[in-house]
Amino acid sequence: MVEPAAEGKPRAKVEVRDLTIRYGAKAALANASFEIRENEIFGIVGPAGSGKTSFLRVLNRMDQFVPEMETEGQVLIDGNDIDRWRNLYALRRRIGVVFPLPVGLPLSVYDNVALSPRLSGVRKKVDLDVIVERCLTRAALWDEVKDRLDSLGSLLSGGQQQRLTIARALSQDPDLLLLDEFSIAVDPVTTMRIEDVLKDLRDEMTIVLVTNLVQQAARLADRTAFFLTGELVEVGETEALFGGKSEDERTRGYLAGRFG
Amino acid sequence: MSSRDPGQAAALDRRDLAWYVDKLAQILVFIGGISGIILILGIFVFIGSEGLPFIVSKLNIGEFFTSPLWRPTSEANPTYGILALMAGTASVTGLAMVVAVPFSLGAAIYIAEFARGRTREVLKVLVEMLAAIPSVVWGFIGLSIMNPVIIKLFNVPVGLNVLNAGFILGLMAAPIMTTIAEDALKAVPEGYREAAEAMGATRWQVVRNVVLPAAKSGLVAAVLLGVGRGFGETMAVLMASGHSINLPTSPFDSVRALTATIAAELGETAVGSDHYRVLFTLGILLFLVTFVINLTADLVVRGIGKK
Numbered sequence: 001m002v003e004p005a006a007e008g009k010p011r012a013k014v015e016v017r018d019l020t021i022r023y024g025a026k027a028a029l030a031n032a033s034f035e036i037r038e039n040e041i042f043g044i045v046g047p048a049g050s051g052k053t054s055f056l057r058v059l060n061r062m063d064q065f066v067p068e069m070e071t072e073g074q075v076l077i078d079g080n081d082i083d084r085w086r087n088l089y090a091l092r093r094r095i096g097v098v099f100p101l102p103v104g105l106p107l108s109v110y111d112n113v114a115l116s117p118r119l120s121g122v123r124k125k126v127d128l129d130v131i132v133e134r135c136l137t138r139a140a141l142w143d144e145v146k147d148r149l150d151s152l153g154s155l156l157s158g159g160q161q162q163r164l165t166i167a168r169a170l171s172q173d174p175d176l177l178l179l180d181e182f183s184i185a186v187d188p189v190t191t192m193r194i195e196d197v198l199k200d201l202r203d204e205m206t207i208v209l210v211t212n213l214v215q216q217a218a219r220l221a222d223r224t225a226f227f228l229t230g231e232l233v234e235v236g237e238t239e240a241l242f243g244g245k246s247e248d249e250r251t252r253g254y255l256a257g258r259f260g
Numbered sequence: 261m262s263s264r265d266p267g268q269a270a271a272l273d274r275r276d277l278a279w280y281v282d283k284l285a286q287i288l289v290f291i292g293g294i295s296g297i298i299l300i301l302g303i304f305v306f307i308g309s310e311g312l313p314f315i316v317s318k319l320n321i322g323e324f325f326t327s328p329l330w331r332p333t334s335e336a337n338p339t340y341g342i343l344a345l346m347a348g349t350a351s352v353t354g355l356a357m358v359v360a361v362p363f364s365l366g367a368a369i370y371i372a373e374f375a376r377g378r379t380r381e382v383l384k385v386l387v388e389m390l391a392a393i394p395s396v397v398w399g400f401i402g403l404s405i406m407n408p409v410i411i412k413l414f415n416v417p418v419g420l421n422v423l424n425a426g427f428i429l430g431l432m433a434a435p436i437m438t439t440i441a442e443d444a445l446k447a448v449p450e451g452y453r454e455a456a457e458a459m460g461a462t463r464w465q466v467v468r469n470v471v472l473p474a475a476k477s478g479l480v481a482a483v484l485l486g487v488g489r490g491f492g493e494t495m496a497v498l499m500a501s502g503h504s505i506n507l508p509t510s511p512f513d514s515v516r517a518l519t520a521t522i523a524a525e526l527g528e529t530a531v532g533s534d535h536y537r538v539l540f541t542l543g544i545l546l547f548l549v550t551f552v553i554n555l556t557a558d559l560v561v562r563g564i565g566k567k
Contacts, residue, residue, distance in 0.1 A: 065454055065457075091460075092459065093459070093460030094460075095460075097455075099451070099454075099458075103452060103454075103455040105456065106473065106474040115470075116460070119460070119461050119469070120460075165455070168459070172460065
């Protein structure tokens with residue numbers, strides 16, 4: 001059962017309790033506890049190897065692709081422990097993921113976006129057409145590809161492919177969207193366009209934004225967490241954190257660009 | 261231009277041991293590479309020179325391809341019709357593919373996409389071991405195991421027939437096809453699978469919607485190479501097919517294959533006789549067909565690279 005939100009307090013979308021992620025003997029994240037609130041953009045910053053990507057993998061239980069990965073602790077989505085969801089696929093269908101390097105599946109642009117609806121049983125061409133156009137439009141890609149929906153998705157440019165993967169994630173109609181350093185292979189102009197898209201999407205879903213770019217977190221995130229070599233150093237309102245009000249020396253140093 | 265230091269110039273000009281070893285290695289490798297080409301050309305010239313004069317001067321091409329009568333040893337009126345032989349080869353190969361394609365694709369998908377860890381390694385080794393079984397052993401299985409089984413099961417007088425040979429040939433071709441098909445599936449980037457699974461696709465949905473379409477040309481090539489294998493196989497087919505000239509009308513008819521005919525008859529013919537030469541003509545035909553099949557498979561595989 002999901003508890004109704006208390007008056008005035010934003011509801012938690014994801015609750016993380018004492019989460020530890022291990023690869024063999026090495027801990028990628030140790031004893032992290034925090035919550036991600038509904039309809040916020042939650043930024044996660046930190047240098048490489050801080051456990052950011054590992055955390056995203058735990059959220060949609062993609063740990064099977066990493067043989068050594070083990071987790072302890074609890075992650076609750078909408079109050080439900082994700083380890084108890086028997087239908088792993090149903091969990092993943094609610095969660096959209098955008099990877100650092102765009103993965104245009106070797107299908108046409110249309111089929112890339114229509115794949116997820118098809119997998120969940122949408123068969124009629126008219127319905128699919130509507131979904132494809134809506135998702136591509138919202139990912140700011142429709143105008144560029146509407147005349148070549150039949151060409152291979154993997155032939156698009158890097159920036160277009162990344163927007164294609166965002167459209168594909170949106171086609172799942174997710175209530176949680178995970179972005180893992182989406183701008184690594186994207187030019188600055190496209191990055192800004194995608195950032196605008198994300199700001200609009202906040203009304204409909206909860207977004208977790210893992211980024212190496214501190215400034216990107218500052219622009220987008222409502223609240224930000226700082227991960228450092230497997231430790232959750234701090235979570236707080238982005239403005240407070242970036243306003244130099246952090247109590248932690250390391251956070252201030254990283255956000256100011258003194259290391260990392 | 262002269263060097264300021266004569267000693268250094270001499271050192272630069274001296275051929276040391278490494279220089280000679282390098283030259284020697286180059287020559288050896290060159291011989292190795294070129295000999296393959298020479299051998300192939302040699303075989304082609306040999307078969308051609310033994311068969312071509314006969315094709316040009318004596319062979320009735322129309323009869324050759326359309327007559328089912330293969331009577332090369334008739335004293336009065338020898339006929340060289342290969343229709344029945346081609347039908348024999350085609351029916352056995354066709355049945356073999358019906359057996360081998362589902363088997364090998366299923367095995368390849370299981371090994372590449374579903375099996376994990378030890379299971380997978382063990383299976384891969386086993387499949388490769390299956391591919392190494394000599395064809396005469398398969399023929400032996402056809403002769404001594406399949407034959408009585410077919411007689412009992414279907415209540416037919418002879419168990420050496422299209423069914424037997426096709427089945428044996430299918431089992432024979434399956435391991436190679438499995439290995440090639442598995443390679444094609446493994447060549448599909450892991451990122452595709454991960455992206456599709458992250459969307460909530462089940463393993464089977466990933467295989468069906470993403471992996472199979474991406475590996476399509478490699479899989480087609482695997483099947484084509486299997487066909488080529490079946491077409492050229494001799495010993496197992498000779499032993500399991502019954503080796504009697506027939507236009508097959510049911511899987512229980514005995515047939516004779518092109519390859520088996522050459523193997524069985526060439527030793528019995530006088531060198532230079534018409535019979536001898538017509539067998540070489542069969543050789544040319546087989547050579548051409550396998551060549552075309554392999555070439556097609558090769559072109560299909562290259563098709564992947566172009567995308």
